Amino acid sequence: MLIKNGTICDKDCFEKKDVYIENGKIKLIGDNLNIDTKNVIDGTDLILMPSFIDLNVRVKNDTLNVNSIKNVCKEALKGGVCSISLMPDCEPSIDSESVLEFIHAQTKYSQIVNLYPKINATDKDGKLSNISILLKHHAKGIFLNSNNSGNIIRRVFEYALMRKERVFCSFEDKSISSNGVMNDSLIASKLGLPTISDIGEISEVAKIIEFGMFIKAPIYFSQIATKRSIDLISNAKKDGLDCFCEVSIHHLALNDELCDDFNTTAKIKPPLKDEFMRATLIEALKDGKIDTITSLQSSKSITHKDLSFEEAAFGLDEIGEFFAICYTYLVENSILTLQNLSKLCSYNPSIALNLTNKGVIKEGFDADLILVDLNSSKKIENSWSMYNNQTLKSKIVKHIVNGEVLYSVD
Helix, strand or coil: CEEEEEEEECCCCEEEEEEEEECCEEEEEECCCCCCCCCEEECCCCEEEECEEEEEEECHHHECCHHHHHHHHHHHHHCCEEEEEECCCCECCCCCHHHHHHHHHHHHHHCCCEEEECEECECCCCCECCHHHHHHCCCCCEEEECCCCHHHHHHHHHHHHHHCCCEEEECCCHHHHCCCCEECCHHHHHHCCCEECCHHHHHHHHHHHHHHHHHCCCEEECCCCCHHHHHHHHHHHHCCCCEEEEEEHHHHHCCHHHHHHHCHHHCCCCCCCCHHHHHHHHHHHHCCCCCEEECCCECCCHHHHCCCCCCCCCCCCCHHHHHHHHHHHHHCCCCCCHHHHHHHHHHHHHHHCCCCCCCCCCCCCECCEEEEEEEEEEECCCCCCCCCCCEEEEEEEEEEECCEEECCCC
16 A cells, blocks of 8 residues: 555654555655555545554443444544553453453454453452453553552552553542532532542542552553642652553543533543633643543443433543544644644553554554544534534544555544
């Protein structure tokens, strides 16, 4: 495959070049390449970027089966995501060899998205999973809820250090937030809804930082949503902690006023914050304190969302618009350059997941690419989207996964 006249954009490059792909790899990059191949793609006026890598993706209704995997893969492609890291706290939980084998089989047969399942650090009874054996079955990363006991956390970190795997942590002190349904703010007071306090995240982040500093295990701080947590993580980096800080695009783009009138489409976890916190998260992004951005995909059926706010499920289904949301809110608003966005959504996630041949457009790297038309736009007309009636900029015109063009995903 030869891509002609496209503008390459990754963390290191913004330049018009031709790209030749062979056997799923980027074989040659240069000017005016003349290679004998029938498969030539015209990239004139288009941007060629590494596909996005999303490290925080859940299947629909947290139910792991053939259809839920197929559907989330198809939606991911629409949003420019060609590699996804599955969260393991689903049903069945990703904590056994048989479940891992099932997921790898779907990857093999679907051939549309690279699937990288994490393993659950604990089983359904709260006991430590057989981490060492599961990692030998090509899992990527260990998922740990910070609410586990100190002994479980210590042992998981020791396994991670021994196996050179990253621990992906989520943060919630359930003794503080167990009944909460939205951010602790004026909107919650107006609606009379129980709240989720920021301290439930901040205190757990501080705890995990101390474990990480003591044991020296690599950490990924998932779905962070408070400025104080980001500052703690940033200071830990300066002290030598090997870690990444992830924030969802929705916490950068939206605020909790979207929850007004008991709008359950905006009921997500962590909850949307008030405008002041959203603005401080944007400043942290500009300062380089946020390393990766996620779609926070966690789709729920309408039957689980079309309920009273307190009874409705936490969740959202926006991965299909991931690139467009990021581009519209961050690049069009001059918060990030397109190269910065590529670093946050392609390169940094590849490093966090130890994917050594993805995330940039270089010779010898995997040909997981997207061709984007930045001059296109689309109005969202979906009453169950948080972006309903908004016009999002950009359109992905081609998806190239493992060197193959996918024409069937629109």
